Amino acid sequence: KQEVTQIPAALSVPEGENLVLNCSFTDSAIYNLQWFRQDPGKGLTSLLLIQSSQREQTSGRLNASLDKSSGRSTLYIAASQPGDSATYLCAVVYQAGTALIFGKGTTLSVSS
Amino acid sequence: GAVVSQHPSWVICKSGTSVKIECRSLDFQATTMFWYRQFPKQSLMLMATSNEGSKATYEQGVEKDKFLINHASLTLSTLTVTSAHPEDSSFYICSARSRGGGVDTEAFFGQGTRLTVV
Numbered sequence A: 001k002q003e004v005t006q007i008p009a010a011l012s013v014p015e016g017e018n019l020v021l022n023c024s025f026t027d028s029a030i031y032n033l034q035w036f037r038q039d040p041g042k043g044l045t046s047l048l049l050i051q052s053s054q055r056e057q058t059s060g061r062l063n064a065s066l067d068k069s070s071g072r073s074t075l076y077i078a079a080s081q082p083g084d085s086a087t088y089l090c091a092v093v094y095q096a097g098t099a100l101i102f103g104k105g106t107t108l109s110v111s112s
Numbered sequence B: 001g002a003v004v005s006q007h008p009s010w011v012i013c014k015s016g017t018s019v020k021i022e023c024r025s026l027d028f029q030a031t032t033m034f035w036y037r038q039f040p041k042q043s044l045m046l047m048a049t050s051n052e053g054s055k056a057t058y059e060q061g062v063e064k065d066k067f068l069i070n071h072a073s074l075t076l077s078t079l080t081v082t083s084a085h086p087e088d089s090s091f092y093i094c095s096a097r098s099r100g101g102g103v104d105t106e107a108f109f110g111q112g113t114r115l116t117v118v
Helices: none
Strands: A004-007 A011-013 A017-027 A032-038 A044-051 A056-059 A064-069 A071-078 A086-093 A106-111 B004-007 B010-013 B018-024 B032-038 B044-051 B066-075 B078-081 B090-097 B114-116
Touching: A004 A086, A004 B078, A011 A017, A011 B066, A011 B114, A017 A032, A017 A086, A032 A071, A044 A056, A044 A064, A071 A086, A071 B004, B004 B090, B010 B018, B018 B032, B018 B090, B018 B114, B032 B066, B032 B078, B044 B066
Parallel strands: A011 A106, B010 B114
Antiparallel strands: A004 A017, A017 A071, A032 A044, A032 A086, A056 A064, A064 A071, A086 A106, B004 B018, B018 B078, B032 B044, B032 B090, B066 B078, B090 B114
């Protein structure tokens, strides 16, 4: 069964810290991987998309890496801010045209 | 990024009635749309995949006669929850994606619809 796991489930850090969110997937033959942010009661905001041929993507303070061989992706957030508080979801597409399979997310709380 | 508009953002309905949720891609043509359901503190669970002009493909355990999906155009998909019951109360989110250069683009999501059946 194709599963996506995110660790930790929750994380609390003081403002300014650099942090890493982890995502692992059981089948390494992925098509692409996408990181999202979800605020409480809201929809999803796409953060970064990594195609299977890529190793990493960067956007501002966010950097996502992909290691297909080990079935892992990490989302690195630099200099965290209270506004970064949200749930971060990792999702994998295994075949073109198919749906994303989501992990359960990491809920991040950044205190000022 | 591309915009996906989902309407309504919340709805309260009586048990036994039907509710329609719309999902529109505002600035791109969505070759494929997906419908997800999310329970509190849980991740998104795929309900069905719909391609424009064809019947939706439902995930195992999702009743196709209860959750009617229509994808009549490249910019609009609708989910109708028929004869809603309290256990159908949930957060429903749609997603849209297109293809460019033979590659799937990133998926964009609507704002979600909070359905409460009383």
